[in-house]
Amino acid sequence: DVKVTQSSRYLVKRTGEKVFLECVQDMDHENMFWYRQDPGLGLRLIYFSYDVKMKEKGDIPEGYSVSREKKERFSLILESASTNQTSMYLCASGGRRETQYFGPGTRLLVL
């Protein structure tokens, strides 16, 4: 079975802190994705990566950056957390002609 793991299930941070969300997949997938999910807004794509060191902006990249130094790891960075970034963050991976496999999610609260 494909396994996508995220570093934390729950995180509480303060406004202005730098936040790192880590995601690791074990299926050698080329593509990895970061979404956030908010009530009434569904899942929205933040960034995705189709190869090591490659990244593309999704629909809502503002306030976020990403890093993909190794194929299996894709990190989401909040340079200066704000309260409007309180959300559920979901990482996914997938190869060509394959579906996306999601991690369990990280629920982030920014105070």
Next chain:
Amino acid sequence: LAKTTQPISMDSYEGQEVNITCSHNNIATNDYITWYQQFPSQGPRFIIQGYKTKVTNEVASLFIPADRKSSTLSLPRVSLSDTAVYYCLVGESWGKLQFGAGTQVVVTP
């Protein structure tokens, strides 16, 4: 990216068949149709994917008419554990997928 339209919610009783129809009038030639299931506080889970006609697996069936402007996810004999949000997505299967609001399916005894 092709936009999708699906019902906001559907109610069903245990043992019934549930059919969720998704409209995607602007589907492109290379687009696949994919359905995901999501339980509360969990990430979405892939259910089924198709390009045309009919696809069936151990969980569901996917019916796609010839014009591909819509698709229907069929869940046979649902149980309480099928209560979830179901998302219809259209796009190149490897790339950016656009998640809509999904359909909340509630199964009651």
